Amino acid sequence: KAGVTQTPRYLIKTRGQQVTLSCSPISGHRSVSWYQQTPGQGLQFLFEYFSETQRNKGNFPGRFSGRQFSNSRSEMNVSTLELGDSALYLCASALGGWRDTQYFGPGTRLTVL
Amino acid sequence: ELKVEQNPLFLSMQEGKNYTIYCNYSTTSDRLYWYRQDPGKSLESLFVLLSNGAVKQEGRLMASLDTKARLSTLHITAAVHDLSATYFCAVGETSGSRLTFGEGTQLTVNP
Numbered sequence: 001k002a003g004v005t006q007t008p009r010y011l012i013k014t015r016g017q018q019v020t021l022s023c024s025p026i027s028g029h030r031s032v033s034w035y036q037q038t039p040g041q042g043l044q045f046l047f048e049y050f051s052e053t054q055r056n057k058g059n060f061p062g063r064f065s066g067r068q069f070s071n072s073r074s075e076m077n078v079s080t081l082e083l084g085d086s087a088l089y090l091c092a093s094a095l096g097g098w099r100d101t102q103y104f105g106p107g108t109r110l111t112v113l
Numbered sequence: 114e115l116k117v118e119q120n121p122l123f124l125s126m127q128e129g130k131n132y133t134i135y136c137n138y139s140t141t142s143d144r145l146y147w148y149r150q151d152p153g154k155s156l157e158s159l160f161v162l163l164s165n166g167a168v169k170q171e172g173r174l175m176a177s178l179d180t181k182a183r184l185s186t187l188h189i190t191a192a193v194h195d196l197s198a199t200y201f202c203a204v205g206e207t208s209g210s211r212l213t214f215g216e217g218t219q220l221t222v223n224p
Binding site for chain 2: 033035042043044045048055056058090092097098099101102103104105106107
């Protein structure tokens with residue numbers, strides 16, 4: 001069974017730009033969650049999508065948004081990038097939601113210059 | 114708001130020794146996960162603990178859960194170099210419908 005895939009794996013952007021990251025969950029998984037990982041703040045929950053609906057959102061500004069498509073693939077978008085947005089962005093898929101084991105993708109390393 | 118604290122945050126140990134990583138959390142929860150992360154890699158699920166007194170073992174790692182004390186432990190027996198990684202506990206936050214992660218414990222096993 002194929003695992004969670006994320007594209008791109010690495011990105012370099014400049015302040016003020018916007019970026020879109022993509023996540024393809026494990027086949028049959030309908031829940032996709034996004035996390036930001038930084039050395040200072042650790043792993044922080046961004047949001048969760050299930051069947052194309054955002055079910056939960058973490059404490060991040062509105063510049064961070066996401067969506068999920070009918071095939072469960074998900075994208076997250078960050079607009080007006082700031083230096084502090086540099087991080088590893090991890091996507092996790094689960095069968096039904098947060099109560100099920102989350103399987104993580106390899107992550108997208110975003111660097112904002 | 115659920116708080117999850119791990120200790121120690123850094124652990125350097127010799128091969129063959131035993132040690133325990135602790136995970137404390139601040140509010141009631143009905144599930145706790147342990148994950149492993151190798152440098153530059155993603156998180157790998159190790160254990161899920163669903164009830165008070167639950168114990169899971171895989172190789173040299175054993176995890177347990179005490180929901181009354183709001184404490185989970187990850188015990189390492191006779192450490193080997195391959196266990197060097199960062200270990201995270203994650204607690205299910207019922208009210209928030211999400212997982213909250215601890216800060217992670219960076220384990221280094223020296224020959």
